Amino acid sequence: MSEEIFKEGGPHGLRPIGPDLYKMRIEIPPDSDGMIGRECPDAICSPGYFKVRIGTGVTEGQTSAYCPYCRHESSPDDFLTRSQRDYAVGQLESEAIKGIDQMIEKSLGLGSSRRKKIDAGMMSIELSYTPSKPMPVSRPIEEELRRDLTCCHCGLDHAVFGLAVWCPDCGTDIFLYHVEAELAVVRKILTAVETRREELGARVAARDIENALEDVVSIFETILKVVTRRHMRTSGVPPEQIAHRIESVIRNSYQNIASAADTFRTHVGMELFEGVSEDELTHLRLAFEKRHPITHNLGIVDRKYLDRVRSGELEGREIRTSAQEVLRAIEISNSVIRRAYERLFLSERSQISGEDAAE
Numbered sequence: 001m002s003e004e005i006f007k008e009g010g011p012h013g014l015r016p017i018g019p020d021l022y023k024m025r026i027e028i029p030p031d032s033d034g035m036i037g038r039e040c041p042d043a044i045c046s047p048g049y050f051k052v053r054i055g056t057g058v059t060e061g062q063t064s065a066y067c068p069y070c071r072h073e074s075s076p077d078d079f080l081t082r083s084q085r086d087y088a089v090g091q092l093e094s095e096a097i098k099g100i101d102q103m104i105e106k107s108l109g110l111g112s113s114r115r116k117k118i119d120a121g122m123m124s125i126e127l128s129y130t131p132s133k134p135m136p137v138s139r140p141i142e143e144e145l146r147r148d149l150t151c152c153h154c155g156l157d158h159a160v161f162g163l164a165v166w167c168p169d170c171g172t173d174i175f176l177y178h179v180e181a182e183l184a185v186v187r188k189i190l191t192a193v194e195t196r197r198e199e200l201g202a203r204v205a206a207r208d209i210e211n212a213l214e215d216v217v218s219i220f221e222t223i224l225k226v227v228t229r230r231h232m233r234t235s236g237v238p239p240e241q242i243a244h245r246i247e248s249v250i251r252n253s254y255q256n257i258a259s260a261a262d263t264f265r266t267h268v269g270m271e272l273f274e275g276v277s278e279d280e281l282t283h284l285r286l287a288f289e290k291r292h293p294i295t296h297n298l299g300i301v302d303r304k305y306l307d308r309v310r311s312g313e314l315e316g317r318e319i320r321t322s323a324q325e326v327l328r329a330i331e332i333s334n335s336v337i338r339r340a341y342e343r344l345f346l347s348e349r350s351q352i353s354g355e356d357a358a359e
Helices: 082-107 176-190 193-200 203-232 237-252 259-270 278-289 291-296 303-309 321-344
Strands: 015-018 021-023 036-039 048-054 113-121 125-130 146-148 159-160
Touching: 015 146, 015 159, 036 082, 036 237, 048 259, 146 176, 146 259, 159 193, 176 193, 176 203, 176 278, 203 237, 203 291, 203 321, 259 278, 259 321
Parallel strands: none
Antiparallel strands: 015 021, 036 048, 048 159, 113 125, 146 159
C-alpha cells in the first residue's frame, strides 16, 4: 500500500530504497542570516547549540562534524536540532496525508470534482470526498547567538554561545581566535571614541573608554576561568569540585593582577605572567586597578583606590584613563592569555588529541 501513498519524485525527490522503505530529501531552511542551527548529540553537553553557514568550511567529502563546545565527533546528520527533526517529520506527515487523499479518491473513482453519482434504479447515490487540509509545517525555531566566527583553517562561518573551543567542521582548536574576536569588539569601540567625542561630547567619549576598560577586565577574567576550568577537567577533577573552586574559591580573583598570578599558580600550576616585562605588568596592573572606581564609584577616585595604587591622583576627582592606555592593556592581556593557553593546550603533546574537554 505504501507505493500507492508515496509517489516518486516531487519536491523532496522521494524514491524507494526497499520494501516499504522510501528516502526523501528535506531541505532545512536557514535563518534570516543564512545560517543553519546545529545541536550536539551528547545530551550532557551544554550549551550544545550552534549554527553553521552551509557552503563554507568542509564542503566535500565530510564524514565527521564536531561540537564546538565538547568536541563530540559524529556524522553531520547527527547534529540536527529537535526543532529541525520536528520540521522533517511534519514534512513527511504532509506528504503521507496528501498521498492518502489521492489513494482514496482513486479507489472511489472520483474525478477532478471529487464527486461521483451512482444510479441504481429508483435510487441514486452520490459520493463526495473532501480531502484533509494540509497541515501547516512551521519552520525550525532557531535561537539567537551572539558570537560569529570564521574558522581560520577550513573557512567555516559559524555562530556559538559564549567562548567555544573547536571548529564544528574540521575540529581544530580555535579558542584563541574566539578570544581575539572578543577583544576586537573593544578595539572597535575605542577607535570610535574621537567621533563620539565630536558628536556627543567629552563625557560620552570618556564613558566609552571606561566601559571599554571594564570589558577588557571582564574578558580577561572570563577567559582565565574558562582556561582554569578546562585544565581542571583534563586533570581529572570531578565536575562538582570544579564548580566549587570556580564559584567559591577563585571567585573574582582574576580581576586583579596580583591575585590572578597567585590563583593561576595554585589551580593550574603555571606562572601566568611568564615572559611579561615589568613595564607591561605595571601597565596592566594600574589599568586593571581603575576598574574599581569606574564600576563601583562612578569613576570617582576614592581612598581605597589611592591606597592600592598610590598614584598622584586626587581623591574625589574623576579617574583619568585614555583610549591608548586601554588599547595597550588589550595587547598585553591578549599576549598573556595566548602564551598561557599555548603552553597548556597547544603544545606538541596535546595538539588536537580529542582528549581535551571544552569548557
